[in-house]
Every structure is written in C-alpha cells, then in structure tokens.
Amino acid sequence: MATVKHKILVLSGKGGVGKSTFSAQLSYALAAMDFQVGLLDIDICGPSIPKMLGLEGQEIHQSNLGWSPVYVESNLGVMSIGFMLPNPDEAVIWRGPRKNGLIKQFLKDVYWGELDFLVIDAPPGTSDEHISIVQFLQATGIDGAIVVTTPQQVSLIDVRKEVSFCKKVGLKVLGVVENMSGLCQPLSEFRFMRTTETGEQKDMTEWILSYMKGKAPEMLDVVAYTEIFDSSAGGAGRMCSEMGIPFLGKVPLDPQLCQAAEEGRSCFSDEKCRVSAPALKMIIDKLLAQQMISRIEDGA
Amino acid sequence: MENGDYKDVPENANEHCPGTQSESAGKSDACKGCPNQEACATAPKGPDPDLVTIVERMATVKHKILVLSGKGGVGKSTFSAQLSYALAATDFQVGLLDIDICGPSIPKMLGLEGQEIHQSNLGWSPVYVESNLGVMSIGFMLPNPDEAVIWRGPRKNGLIKQFLKDVYWGELDFLVIDAPPGTSDEHISIVQFLQVTGIDGAIVVTTPQQVSLIDVRKEVSFCKKVGLKVLGVVENMSGLCQPLSEFRFMRTTETGEQKDMTEWILSYMKEKAPEMLDVAAYTEIFDSSAGGAGRMCSEMGIPFLGKVPLDPQLCKAAEEGRSCFSDEKCQVSAPALKMIIDKLLAQQMISRIEDGA
Numbered sequence A: 001m002a003t004v005k006h007k008i009l010v011l012s013g014k015g016g017v018g019k020s021t022f023s024a025q026l027s028y029a030l031a032a033m034d035f036q037v038g039l040l041d042i043d044i045c046g047p048s049i050p051k052m053l054g055l056e057g058q059e060i061h062q063s064n065l066g067w068s069p070v071y072v073e074s075n076l077g078v079m080s081i082g083f084m085l086p087n088p089d090e091a092v093i094w095r096g097p098r099k100n101g102l103i104k105q106f107l108k109d110v111y112w113g114e115l116d117f118l119v120i121d122a123p124p125g126t127s128d129e130h131i132s133i134v135q136f137l138q139a140t141g142i143d144g145a146i147v148v149t150t151p152q153q154v155s156l157i158d159v160r161k162e163v164s165f166c167k168k169v170g171l172k173v174l175g176v177v178e179n180m181s182g183l184c185q186p187l188s189e190f191r192f193m194r195t196t197e198t199g200e201q202k203d204m205t206e207w208i209l210s211y212m213k214g215k216a217p218e219m220l221d222v223v224a225y226t227e228i229f230d231s232s233a234g235g236a237g238r239m240c241s242e243m244g245i246p247f248l249g250k251v252p253l254d255p256q257l258c259q260a261a262e263e264g265r266s267c268f269s270d271e272k273c274r275v276s277a278p279a280l281k282m283i284i285d286k287l288l289a290q291q292m293i294s295r296i297e298d299g300a
Numbered sequence B: 001m002e003n004g005d006y007k008d009v010p011e012n013a014n015e016h017c018p019g020t021q022s023e024s025a026g027k028s029d030a031c032k033g034c035p036n037q038e039a040c041a042t043a044p045k046g047p048d049p050d051l052v053t054i055v056e057r058m059a060t061v062k063h064k065i066l067v068l069s070g071k072g073g074v075g076k077s078t079f080s081a082q083l084s085y086a087l088a089a090t091d092f093q094v095g096l097l098d099i100d101i102c103g104p105s106i107p108k109m110l111g112l113e114g115q116e117i118h119q120s121n122l123g124w125s126p127v128y129v130e131s132n133l134g135v136m137s138i139g140f141m142l143p144n145p146d147e148a149v150i151w152r153g154p155r156k157n158g159l160i161k162q163f164l165k166d167v168y169w170g171e172l173d174f175l176v177i178d179a180p181p182g183t184s185d186e187h188i189s190i191v192q193f194l195q196v197t198g199i200d201g202a203i204v205v206t207t208p209q210q211v212s213l214i215d216v217r218k219e220v221s222f223c224k225k226v227g228l229k230v231l232g233v234v235e236n237m238s239g240l241c242q243p244l245s246e247f248r249f250m251r252t253t254e255t256g257e258q259k260d261m262t263e264w265i266l267s268y269m270k271e272k273a274p275e276m277l278d279v280a281a282y283t284e285i286f287d288s289s290a291g292g293a294g295r296m297c298s299e300m301g302i303p304f305l306g307k308v309p310l311d312p313q314l315c316k317a318a319e320e321g322r323s324c325f326s327d328e329k330c331q332v333s334a335p336a337l338k339m340i341i342d343k344l345l346a347q348q349m350i351s352r353i354e355d356g357a
Helices: A019-032 A096-109 A128-140 A153-169 A205-215 A217-221 A235-243 A255-263 A276-290 B037-042 B049-058 B076-089 B153-166 B185-197 B210-226 B262-272 B274-278 B292-300 B312-320 B333-347
Strands: A004-011 A037-041 A061-063 A066-068 A070-073 A076-080 A115-121 A144-149 A173-178 A183-186 A191-195 A201-203 A223-226 A247-250 B061-068 B094-098 B118-120 B123-125 B127-130 B133-136 B172-178 B201-206 B230-235 B240-243 B248-252 B258-260 B280-283 B304-307
Touching: A004 A019, A004 A128, A004 A153, A019 A037, A019 A076, A019 A115, A019 A144, A019 A255, A019 A276, A096 A128, A096 B153, A128 A153, A144 A153, A153 A173, A153 A235, A153 B312, A173 A235, A173 A276, A191 A205, A205 A217, A205 B274, A217 B262, A235 A247, A247 A276, A255 A276, A255 B210, B049 B061, B049 B153, B049 B185, B061 B076, B061 B185, B061 B210, B076 B094, B076 B133, B076 B172, B076 B201, B076 B312, B076 B333, B153 B185, B185 B210, B201 B210, B210 B230, B210 B292, B230 B292, B230 B333, B248 B262, B262 B274, B292 B304, B304 B333, B312 B333
Parallel strands: A004 A115, A004 A144, A037 A076, A037 A115, A144 A173, A173 A247, B061 B172, B061 B201, B094 B133, B094 B172, B201 B230, B230 B304
Antiparallel strands: A061 A066, A070 A076, A183 A223, A191 A201, A191 B280, A223 B248, B118 B123, B127 B133, B240 B280, B248 B258
C-alpha cells in the first residue's frame, strides 16, 4: 500500500442502494481525469464490479510481482473474486474467516503499482468484510468512507448504523451520497396505460403520443418527475446536517445509468445519462475539492 | 476453488482440517500440530444439544419459508412483511423471524419500532403486530437503533441459534424467515439449524436487472447445494406504474435550470387534453430486455411466482409499517402481491380447509 496515495472505502448500510454502481462510475471519472486508479471489490458473495466495468469472463494473471489486476483502461485496474469463479452461477458459500482470508490476499498479493486512488467497494452491512478491511488497512491510512443510500427511511436507518461503525473504528466519513433520488424522464419516453372496465391494462402509448402532438404539443418536451421513495422525512441531506457529516449530493434514478451499469460502460462516455452523469460529476468534484485533491497538487 | 463451509473448519485450523464435528477430528494426520488438536480430540462429537431444543420449538410450526435474495435492496424484507400480513389476514397463525443482524428492516416494516422483547417462563416472547402475527428481530434488542451491530460471523450465528432455541412461537401455520442478502454465515447457519425439522423451501426475490439476476443464480445454486427447495422467484420493481396526474413536470430552461411546470401542465391537460388525466404512465427503469426473472426461471427450471411493480404507495406502506392490503392505496402492487401469494399457496397445496382452519 506504500505506492497508493488515497484509499476510499465505499459503504452502505443497506443493500441495493447503488454502491457498486457509484464505485464503478467514481473509478471511471477519476481515470478520465488521468489519475491512476485501482478498484477493489471485496463483496465475496455478490461481486457486481466485473459486470459494471464490462469485464465479465476475464481472468486474473500472475506475474513475478504478484497478482495482476484486470485493466479496463491502462490507468484503471480492477480486482474481484468475480474473476476467480470458474462458473459465475455458482454461489460462494463462505463463512466469515474464509472471506477475511481472501480480502487479506487481495491486499497482500495484488500488485497495484503506483496508484493515486484505490477505491474499495464493500458489501452492505457492518460485518466481517468491513471489520477486516479496516483492520488490514488502518496502519497504512485510509482517507475515509463514502456512504451511499436511498432516500427511504429504512435506508437512512442503516446509514446511521454505518456511520456509527465508521466512528467506532476511527474511519472518517467523507460524505453521504443519496442515490435514486427520484425518477426523472422525458414524458415522451414513457408508455401509457389505461385500465378498462374489466380491470385490464390497455397500452395506449401510440394513441397518447399522437393525441399530445395534435392537442397538447407543449407536453412533448416536458420531463416527468416522481419521487418513488418518499423523502418527506428530509432524506439524506437532513440526516447529514443532524449528524454533522458532509452531504455530497443526490443522484436521480436514471434508466440510462442502470443500462450503462448493465453494459459495463462509463456514464460519462456519451450523452445518454442526461440526468445522472451531471449529478455524479458534481458529487465527485465536491469530494475531490473537499479532500483538497487536484491534478496540479498531486503532481499530474 | 473449493466450496462449502458446512464442516465447521476454524480459522486457525490446518489446511486439510476434517471439520470439528468429524469423527476424525483431532485424530487425523491433517490435525498434527493444529492448535485445536487436543480440543477436537477430547470434545464430545455428535449432534449439537441445542439442535434438540430447536427441534422441540419447531415441532409446533407447520410450514417454514425462507425469503432470500442474492442482491441487497430488491425488496426482500418488504415482501416478507407483506407476505406475513397476507397470511395473517387469511387467519393463519404467522411468525416472522428477521435474521438480518446488521440491517434489521422488519421492525420498521411492521410498525414495531421501539418495541422490546419480553421473556416468559416459556421463553422469549415474539412482538405481536396482531394476535396471529408475531415478530422477532435483533431490531428489538438494540438500546440505540443508530448503533451499528459490528459482529463477525460466529456471533451472528449464536444469535440466530438463540432465536430458534429460546423464542416461544407456539402453534404456527407459517414461520417466515427474512434473511439478509447473500450466501454466508446467516444462510449456512439457518439451514443447518432447521434442516432436521424440515424447511418447505425458499422464495428468492430479485429485480429485473442483470446484476440482480446473476446473484439470483448464485442464490439458487446455494439452495441446490444445501438441499433447499426453491419455491419460486419473485421479480420486484418490475417497472414503475403511476397515474399521470401524480407526477411533477419540469422543463429545462435555456440556462440549463429545471423549472417546475406542474401546475401549468395539469391545467393545460384539463383544458386541451382531458383524456390524459386518467391515464397511467409506465416506465421500466431496470432494463429487462434480457428477459428478466421469468426467462431465467424457465431456463433454470424453477417456478416463477410473478412480478410486482415499483409502487410509491407500497414504499410508503413499508415506511409506515402498514399492510398494503389494508386499504386501497397500493392500487398496482397489492393485486400483484396477492396473485403471487395465492400462487405460492396453491403450489404448496395449502388451503384453509386442508390445514384444518
């Protein structure tokens, strides 16, 4: 770890909040800024990272220097148990000690080289993997943790626990990201249904689109927004001010971002992720500014 | 890559440890020099005495259903909660056991936050939502709900064992067990502890995304490995369906700002396009062009129980600890959930009449 400048842990209390999606896009963004980036996936049971970087089916090669990360780009290397499974459908049914052993190997045996950032994607919760990664890395210094959540209360409850974990183990909370903060989509990209008297759903999309063109053309370039996950309790922003931790920002639920994750693409590589890419960029810029990291300072 | 950690191999054991419960524990060649050698050689082998107690407790439980997911955040606990509500509403005696130690969502979803566990001479008493729906979770045992439960595997296993050993459930038609996501300590343990008493099977919850389906395949593989029957897969968050009038509308100005046009658009619709007011807008969100869970199920030869749409009203019911069946608000999700639960019961050939209502 002597050749790794910054280590960032990406945590979530709750599963399925977009932690791995965020880790992947953060890594893409940092690499696009010409930083040397390593992405370490310590989710042993459900390793999502290979898919999200378009690296399914890749294998780990060994050199005399150690295990070699799988490179997406020359400055973005990835390590995950996902690369070690002969059959991706097969479950990894390991108890804690064995998982800890592999995480230790990832840190001991992988040759990362000179890295500006090591992004570590953890599984949800506060158990073996989390205790272990902190224990193993604490001596070398961890910049801190980003906690990802959704606006729902069940999610925020778990964020509080995750923040409590960080405090207990002396891990700095760099900030909280609120993901799936509402769905924002051009009205013309929806399908439209009407329920008939028999209770059936009838697809009216073609009809509605022509109807709009004819009678209400102003509606065609409007964007429809809905919350989905009720944030009337104030969401993550309010929780952060209550807890005195930085709020890094919100990312809307964007089907285009979901698709980019499925296809292993960077959301910044084209113009498709119109609502999510700008939001993610603002969050990452804020993070770097907060950590006072700039290309110039780090000797680009 | 070897798999299967059922043999109780301690962390500091030698490489080819036969397992602490094996006949050759402490005595095999592989045990030479292992720090546990003497303990293993002298410790009594054979069935765990706690298992005997568990069998007794579970003797009054007719059906045990595990609710699993490969991936987190797919709606497993929401489904477990609503399944429990639905079964209780059909007058079954229901127990809901939350074995997610790090992130126990169940108390909130049943409106039981802040409740405590009471003890009687019969054992720990579940917290009752209704007289026929009792709940057990570590959530009831935390003095400070914000405080993390930072336990390694063995301690989590110990508590799960206690939930099975010490809780007095009484006569139950159903014990629904809500697991955390994944395939680790909690999952291995619950199967080990309950297998003797018989588990009906597992329901696996997923969303349509490929990253989710990958993890379902792993979860199904886990079930096969441990001999757990897969009762079926539920595809949650299958698209968002909401009346158009419940959206907000924005337009991006030339400066790149988002301007809220909701009032304007609603009046505009009333005047120019009234037909649109009673239309529902639908969008997929999670791309299911790979065929979603339905296709995966037919490929894997396992039952597909059905889809539940992403319904903000269901999310709200979960937040407020309500049954989605108790009123008419969950217009899109409640019917879908009901169909899934009916299908499950029919499949398991469980009816009120047969079970001696």
